[in-house]
Amino acid sequence: MFGWEFPPFNSGGLGTACYGLTKGLTNQGVKVTFVLPKGPSEMTDSPSHVNMVLANQIYKSNLSKLNGVKLKGVDSLLVPYIASEEYEYHLQKFEELRKKDGGSYEEALYGKDLYQEVHRFAQKAELIAQFEDFDIIHAHDWMTFPAALSAKNFSKKPLVVHVHATEFDRTGGHPNQMVYDIEREGMQKADIIVAVSNYTRNMIISHYGIVPDKVQVVHNAVDEEAINPYEYSESVYKLEPDEKVVLFLGRITLQKGPDYFVSAAQKVLSKMDNVRFIVAGTGDMQSRIIEQTAEHGISHKFIFTGFLRGKDIDRIYSMADLYVMPSVSEPFGITPLEALKNNTPVLISKQSGVSEVLSHCLKVDFWDVDQMANKMIAALQYDSLSMSLIENGRRDLSTINWNSSAKKMLNVYRSVQ
Amino acid sequence: MRKVARKCYLPTNKLILRLIQETKGKFKASFSVTGVALEQFGMYAPEVLESFRKLAKTGCVEFISETYYHSLSYMYSKEEFVQQVEKHKKLLKKELGITPRVFRNTELIYNNELAKFIEDMGYKGIIAEGADHVLGWRSPNYVYRPVNCEKIKLLLKNYKLSDDIAFRFSNPDWKEYPLSVEKYAGWINSVNGSGNTINLFMDYETFGEHQWSTTGIFRFMGRLPHEILKHPDNNFMTVSEVADSYEPMADLDIHHMTSWADLERDLSAWLGNNMQHNAINELYRIESMVKETGDPVLLEDWRRLTTSDHFYYMCTKWFADGDVHKYFNPYDSPYDSFIAFMNVLKDIEHRVKKHYDKGGIDESIKKSGSRKKI
Numbered sequence: 001m002f003g004w005e006f007p008p009f010n011s012g013g014l015g016t017a018c019y020g021l022t023k024g025l026t027n028q029g030v031k032v033t034f035v036l037p038k039g040p041s042e043m044t045d046s047p048s049h050v051n052m053v054l055a056n057q058i059y060k061s062n063l064s065k066l067n068g069v070k071l072k073g074v075d076s077l078l079v080p081y082i083a084s085e086e087y088e089y090h091l092q093k094f095e096e097l098r099k100k101d102g103g104s105y106e107e108a109l110y111g112k113d114l115y116q117e118v119h120r121f122a123q124k125a126e127l128i129a130q131f132e133d134f135d136i137i138h139a140h141d142w143m144t145f146p147a148a149l150s151a152k153n154f155s156k157k158p159l160v161v162h163v164h165a166t167e168f169d170r171t172g173g174h175p176n177q178m179v180y181d182i183e184r185e186g187m188q189k190a191d192i193i194v195a196v197s198n199y200t201r202n203m204i205i206s207h208y209g210i211v212p213d214k215v216q217v218v219h220n221a222v223d224e225e226a227i228n229p230y231e232y233s234e235s236v237y238k239l240e241p242d243e244k245v246v247l248f249l250g251r252i253t254l255q256k257g258p259d260y261f262v263s264a265a266q267k268v269l270s271k272m273d274n275v276r277f278i279v280a281g282t283g284d285m286q287s288r289i290i291e292q293t294a295e296h297g298i299s300h301k302f303i304f305t306g307f308l309r310g311k312d313i314d315r316i317y318s319m320a321d322l323y324v325m326p327s328v329s330e331p332f333g334i335t336p337l338e339a340l341k342n343n344t345p346v347l348i349s350k351q352s353g354v355s356e357v358l359s360h361c362l363k364v365d366f367w368d369v370d371q372m373a374n375k376m377i378a379a380l381q382y383d384s385l386s387m388s389l390i391e392n393g394r395r396d397l398s399t400i401n402w403n404s405s406a407k408k409m410l411n412v413y414r415s416v417q
Numbered sequence: 418m419r420k421v422a423r424k425c426y427l428p429t430n431k432l433i434l435r436l437i438q439e440t441k442g443k444f445k446a447s448f449s450v451t452g453v454a455l456e457q458f459g460m461y462a463p464e465v466l467e468s469f470r471k472l473a474k475t476g477c478v479e480f481i482s483e484t485y486y487h488s489l490s491y492m493y494s495k496e497e498f499v500q501q502v503e504k505h506k507k508l509l510k511k512e513l514g515i516t517p518r519v520f521r522n523t524e525l526i527y528n529n530e531l532a533k534f535i536e537d538m539g540y541k542g543i544i545a546e547g548a549d550h551v552l553g554w555r556s557p558n559y560v561y562r563p564v565n566c567e568k569i570k571l572l573l574k575n576y577k578l579s580d581d582i583a584f585r586f587s588n589p590d591w592k593e594y595p596l597s598v599e600k601y602a603g604w605i606n607s608v609n610g611s612g613n614t615i616n617l618f619m620d621y622e623t624f625g626e627h628q629w630s631t632t633g634i635f636r637f638m639g640r641l642p643h644e645i646l647k648h649p650d651n652n653f654m655t656v657s658e659v660a661d662s663y664e665p666m667a668d669l670d671i672h673h674m675t676s677w678a679d680l681e682r683d684l685s686a687w688l689g690n691n692m693q694h695n696a697i698n699e700l701y702r703i704e705s706m707v708k709e710t711g712d713p714v715l716l717e718d719w720r721r722l723t724t725s726d727h728f729y730y731m732c733t734k735w736f737a738d739g740d741v742h743k744y745f746n747p748y749d750s751p752y753d754s755f756i757a758f759m760n761v762l763k764d765i766e767h768r769v770k771k772h773y774d775k776g777g778i779d780e781s782i783k784k785s786g787s788r789k790k791i
Contacts, residue, residue, distance in 0.1 A: 360752075361752075362752055362753075374760070378759060378760075384691035384694065388692050388751075388752070
C-alpha cells in the first residue's frame with residue numbers, strides 16, 4: 001500500500017483514513033505493507049515541528065502495535081492534500097525554519113517542486129517492489145500513483161487506485177494540468193478505482209472519462225474503539241460563561257471554504273453577540289481570512305489557533321458548541337465524524353461525501369451563507385436541536401465503521417485478483 | 418393543491434357521487450376535512466369545494482367534526498381546542514350546510530378523557546383507532562362506550578381491513594396481491610354474525626395519490642360497493658347512523674393516548690423527541706399573548722403553526738417507518754423543519770412584542786384588514 005502519511009504523523013484526514021482502513025483490513029486477515037515517504041509530513045510555524053524526529057520514533061514504536069501492518073519509509077517532503085501552489089508555500093515555510101534552526105535538519109535533498117518529489121517516490125517504489133512480497137498494489141491519491149505504477153510495471157500485480165480527493169476538489173475546479181495528467185494516467189492504468197464517496201465517483205466518471213463500471217465506492221469511517229468522547233471539563237476550558245463557540249477545523253485553503261465560514265459568522269454576529277469563532281488549522285489562505293475578519297470588524301470574535309494535533313484536536317471539538325465544515329468540494333470529510341465523536345453537533349456542506357453517510361446533521365450548500373448563518377444560530381440557540389443532533393448523529397456514527405468498509409475493500413481486491 | 422385535486426379529490430368525489438346514484442342512495446360515506454383544506458380548496462381548486470357540496474346534497478354523505486387546523490391543541494390548550502372545533506363547525510355549516518354530530522380528533526389521537534370532553538360538547542359519537550394494544554381480544558367491529566361516559570358512542574377503525582386498501586393494495590409482495598373486489602367483499606361478509614359495523618377509515622389520498630390510478634384503485638372502488646351490497650345482510654351507513662343504530666357492546670377503557678400512526682399507534686411521530694416538545698411548548702407558551710393582541714392576522718398565523726404536520730416533519734425515528742414520514746415532506750431533514758418552524762414562531766413573537774410596544778394594533782395590519790376567508 002502506497003500512502004504518504006500515517007498517524008500520529010499526519011496532518012489531515014488521509015492519514016486517519018489509511019490508519020482506519022489498514023486496521024479494518026488487518027481484522028479481515030489481510031497483511032498490509034504500508035509504504036510512505038518519511039520526513040516532515042507537515043510544515044507549520046508550530047513548535048511541535050521541532051520534535052519531528054521524536055515524533056518519528058513514537059511513530060515507529062506505535063507501528064509495531066499494528067499487527068500485520070509493516071511500514072516502509074521513503075524520504076520525501078510530501079504534504080498531503082495540497083495543490084502545487086501550496087507545496088511552494090510549505091517548502092518556503094520549511095526553508096525558513098531550517099534557517100532559523102541553523103540548518104540542523106536532516107540534510108535530505110528536497111525537490112524544488114512537488115512533481116520531482118513524486119517521481120523520486122516512484123524511483124524508490126520500484127526498489128521496494130523488488131524486496132516485498134505482495135498480491136495487490138493499493139495506492140492512495142495521485143502523489144503515490146507514479147510509485148504504484150512503477151511497482152505494477154515491475155511486479156505485474158493488480159493495481160487498486162484509491163481516490164480520496166481529486167485535483168478538481170483541491171483547486172475549486174481549476175485543475176493543474178500536470179497533476180490532472182498523473183491522476184488520469186493512474187486511473188486509466190489501474191485495474192480498479194475506489195472512490196471515497198459517490199460524490200467523488202461521479203467526479204471521476206465525469207472529469208476523467210473513466211467507465212462507471214471501473215469505479216467502486218468504499219466510504220470512509222471512524223475508528224470504533226475511538227468513539228468515546230474526550231473528557232471535557234467546562235470549568236477548565238470554557239472561554240467565557242454563556243459564550244457559544246463555533247469551530248472551523250481544517251486547512252485554510254480554497255477547498256475548505258473558510259471564506260464562507262467568515263461570511264456566515266458575520267451574519268450570525270449581526271443577530272447574536274455571545275459567540276466566538278475558532279479557526280483551527282493553517283494554509284495558504286490564512287492571512288486573507290484574517291484580513292477578511294478585520295474588514296468586517298469581527299476579528300475580536302475570532303481565534304486562530306494554528307495547526308493542532310493529538311489531544312488538542314479532541315479538546316477543541318469538545319469546547320465547540322457547533323462544528324462547521326463549509327467545504328466547497330469535499331470528497332469525504334472525516335472531521336464531522338470526529339466532532340460527533342466528541343459530542344459536538346455538525347453543520348456540513350452538501351458538496352461532501354460524508355453527507356452521503358451522515359443523515360443526522362445540518363446541511364447547506366457551501367455558497368448559501370444565509371442558510372449557513374440561519375442554521376448556525378438555530379444550533380446555538382436551541383438545546384433541543386443540538387441535543388437531537390448529537391444523540392442521533394452518534395447513532396449514525398456507530399454504523400460507519402472501518403470493519404464494514406474493509407469488507408467492501410476486500411471484495412474489491414477479490415474482483416481484480 | 419391543483420395536482421392533488423386532479424389526481425385524487427376530483428376523481429374520487431366524482432366516483433363516490435356516481436356510486437351513490439348507481440346504488441340509489443344505498444352507498445354512503447363520511448368525510449373528515451379540515452378547515453384549512455376547505456379554505457385552500459376555495460382558494461386554489463374551487464371545483465373541489467363544489468363537488469363536496471354536491472355530495473352533501475345527496476344526503477348520503479356525512480361530514481365529521483374535528484379541529485379546524487388539524488392540531489394537537491387538545492393536549493396543550495383546551496380553550497384553543499374548543500375554539501378550533503367551533504370554527505370548523507361554523508365553516509361546515511357555511512360551506513356545506515351541514516352540522517357535524519360525530520367527532521374525530523387529529524390523527525385519531527384519543528383517550529377516555531377526550532371522549533368525556535367531546536360528550537360534554539354535545540357530540541353523539543367519536544372515532545378512535547382500533548389498536549390491538551387497547552382492544553386486546555375484543556373486536557373493533559362493535560360500538561363501545563368509553564368509560565365514565567353516559568351517552569357518547571365510540572367507533573373504532575378496523576385498521577386491518579382499512580390498511581388492506583390504504584397501504585397494501587398495490588404491494589406485489591403482499592400475499593393477497595392482487596386484491597379483487599370479490600376477495601375483499603368476502604372478508605367483509607365473513608364478519609357477519611360477529612360484528613355490527615366495519616369502520617373503514619383511510620387517508621383520502623389513498624385514492625389516486627398513495628395508490629396511483631394505474632394501480633387500478635379507482636376500478637376497485639367503483640365495483641366494491643356493488644359487490645358488498647350483493648350480500649343481503651350488508652348495508653352502508655354514515656358514522657352518526659352507526660351511532661344511532663347500535664348500543665354499546667361494552668365499556669372500553671383507553672387511558673393512554675393512542676393514534677393511528679406508525680407501528681406504535683402512539684404520539685411519538687409528533688411528540689417523540691426534544692425538538693418536537695420544545696417547538697410545541699414554545700408555540701402554546703405565547704398563545705395568550707397572541708390572543709390578547711386581538712389582532713386577527715396574528716392569531717391566524719399563530720394558528721397555522723398548530724397544524725400537526727409541522728411536528729410530524731420534525732420526527733427523527735426514520736429508521737423503522739421512515740418512508741411514510743419522508744413522503745409529502747417538504748424538508749430535507751427534521752432539523753431543517755424545526756429551524757423553519759422556530760424562525761416563523763420567533764417572527765410571530767416579535768410581531769406580538771411590537772404590537773405591545775406600539776400600544777395597539779399595527780397600522781399596516783389595520784390597512785390590509787383580516788385575511789380574506791372563503
